[in-house]
Amino acid sequence: MINRRRALYLLYFLLFVLLCAVIYDTYKKNQARLRYRLRTDTEPPWLPDDTCRDVERKIGIANIKTFNSDEIKAQIQYLQRCPWSVNVSTQTALRTELQACCNAGRYFLVTQENTRIGDNITYETRKDKHVEVTKKLHEIFPKTSPFLNKRIRSCAVVGSGGILLNSSCGSEIDQADYVFRFNLAPMNYSKDTGTRTNLVTANPSILRQRYAKLNEERRPFMNLVEIYESALIVMPAFSFIRNTDLSLKAFYTLEDFGSRQKVVYFHPNYLENLALFWKEKDLEVRRLSSGLMIVSAALEICNKVMLYGFWPFSEDPNGKPIPHHFYDDELPNISQHNMPDEFFFYSQMHSKGILKLKIGRCF
Incomplete structure (x- = not known):
């Protein structure tokens, strides 16, 4: 009886975790859709989160002595299409x-x-x-x-x-x-x-x-x-x-x-x-x-x-x-x-x- 109750609790816990994952995934997708809706048709679309992180990392570790103006211009254009917040x-x-x-x-x-x-x-x-x-x-x-x-x-x-x-x-x-x-x-x-x-x-x-x-x-x-x-x-x-x-x-x-x-x-x-x-x-x-x-x-x-x-x-x-x-x-x-x-x-x-x-x- 005790084992059956534990198994039931475990099942409830797994269902709860699965539900949380679904809710979080839905939230992230809705946030992405909202970001797109907030921009007009004349604006470039937001870049995917992983692309934004890659660009941020590339600029963040760059060295002024090896970075040229063309690269700066290209990278900052990408960053304008990424959400920004204070770190x-x-x-x-x-x-x-x-x-x-x-x-x-x-x-x-x-x-x-x-x-x-x-x-x-x-x-x-x-x-x-x-x-x-x-x-x-x-x-x-x-x-x-x-x-x-x-x-x-x-x-x-x-x-x-x-x-x-x-x-x-x-x-x-x-x-x-x-x-x-x-x-x-x-x-x-x-x-x-x-x-x-x-x-x-x-x-x-x-x-x-x-x-x-x-x-x-x-x-x-x-x-x-x-x-x-x-x-x-x-x-x-x-x-x-x-x-x-x-x-x-x-x-x-x-x-x-x-x-x-x-x-x-x-x-x-x-x-x-x-x-x-x-x-x-x-x-x-x-x-x-x-x-x-x-x-x-x-x-x-x-x-x-x-x-x-x-x-x-x-x-x-x-x-x-x-x-x-x-x-x-x-x-x-x-x-x-x-x-x-x-x-x-x-x-x-x-x-x-x-x-x-x-x-x-x-x-």
Whole structure:
């Protein structure tokens, strides 16, 4: 009698396991059908899960010294057809590395908290030159970093690549909790690039080339920055000696006009440490692009990082020519930066679930 009861229990258990397997298999198939339905007829279909894993593994173990641009472009196209999710453990590991070397939360910007009156700020590119922090200079620095002891839920880092044109990514970008932009990019492409800005970089060369070093063209400059709401405008005042006066002049111009925006400055020590960090990862460049600077900071201070407009090639994934920027075709300074190599790392971080790299349309 006992053996018969045990046999019956065993039979029930096996039937239960079989039922669970059938339910799980049905769930997986329904999820796959749902993913297909969520995509439009104009989109390529999702790739099978095993294909996605193979592509992710291939990029994840690749070496920057042996990977070429054509391979990067081909592989990232595949990854755009694979579901993406944050890999918390891998993301945390890289964040821990970045915090140990650079600590964006405290040192990304020059502040009154990390720089005292009487200190010397050494230039990032000239170790034999420095600026003494006077009381007047100290007063223009923010008291503390806006990112100190703070973690932002989701961040959109919006590059200026021509790949953004006709992307319809604007509404998706605007859903992020914090939006980074670059070089005072125009905001009249809202359908593709969004409307919100929390932080935007500004190269002093813009002030030289377009606004007469703010000697005569202050009002047009103010008209430009007004579109950025109350965003922080980040400038490399202490990277090159020639940048300092113009960067300070930008601060006082905004102050004189009672602007909602505020000029702040990259901390040169942060940028120097960040360059060493990526050099140890085998990124050989004369100087990091502002794109990689901001992405690196975002990886420290944001739980989820999404990249848009990062595509350093002259053709889109379908071979159609595109401008370098979504607003012009001015090429980067290749003597300073290596955008394709930086893009390799973005692709690799996407494959590992560290950040999401969006290429093409946002449907």
